Amino acid sequence: MSEVKLTASTRTEFGKGAARRIRRDAKVPGVLYGHGSDPLHLTLPGHELQLALRTSNVLISLDIDGKTNELAIPKSVQRDPIKGFLEHVDLQLVKRGEKVNVEIPVHAEGELAAGGNLLEHVLNALPVEAEATHIPESVTVSVEGLEAGASILAKDIALPAGTTLAVDGDTVVLQVLSAQAEEPSDEAAEGDAAAEA
Numbered sequence: 001m002s003e004v005k006l007t008a009s010t011r012t013e014f015g016k017g018a019a020r021r022i023r024r025d026a027k028v029p030g031v032l033y034g035h036g037s038d039p040l041h042l043t044l045p046g047h048e049l050q051l052a053l054r055t056s057n058v059l060i061s062l063d064i065d066g067k068t069n070e071l072a073i074p075k076s077v078q079r080d081p082i083k084g085f086l087e088h089v090d091l092q093l094v095k096r097g098e099k100v101n102v103e104i105p106v107h108a109e110g111e112l113a114a115g116g117n118l119l120e121h122v123l124n125a126l127p128v129e130a131e132a133t134h135i136p137e138s139v140t141v142s143v144e145g146l147e148a149g150a151s152i153l154a155k156d157i158a159l160p161a162g163t164t165l166a167v168d169g170d171t172v173v174l175q176v177l178s179a180q181a182e183e184p185s186d187e188a189a190e191g192d193a194a195a196e197a
Contacts, residue, residue, distance in 0.1 A: 003059045004052040008042040010065055028086045032072055034093030050086055057102045057135045094132035101166045103127050104136050110144030116179035117148045123173045127166040136160045148178035
């Protein structure tokens with residue numbers, strides 16, 4: 001798992017106007033919370049944060065005002081619905097060795113059995129508990145040769161050492177759906193009947 005270092009500063013201005021000014025300076029307002037401490041309002045560098053968030057569950061090492069250094073993972077990210085830029089981020093304080101609950105992406109590999117069947121991702125991300133400094137980036141599941149009706153349960157997925165499921169083991173993660181033959185439309189059926197006559 002990657003660890004990214006970011007420099008942050010505490011902020012004392014709140015509200016929409018203050019947030020707009022922060023974003024105008026290519027920065028992002030954020031909140032750091034956890035371990036029973038009071039929430040700490042931060043200003044974070046926009047571009048570096050955007051790059052860091054490309055990795056799911058990235059571990060962020062925060063240098064705050066040049067005085068303290070904290071470890072955090074992103075918990076909630078708000079983006080502009082149209083332009084996609086970062087509007088706000090919530091960060092959860094973590095400590096080395098501490099276990100945290102996160103969701104890791106599920107990737108499928110391999111070819112399904114012949115027949116044009118479809119693979120449905122019931123869960124795109126698998127809830128797990130892992131050490132904060134060793135969160136897996138993703139899990140890969142083989143679907144090679146699976147037939148229609150087959151499913152892969154959470155307990156069937158091999159997890160890295162130190163990572164455990166945070167969801168019922170019988171939860172369906174992936175399932176194979178049969179390819180449905182298209183029903184002929186009424187017009188096509190009438191045309192066939194006329195051709196036969």
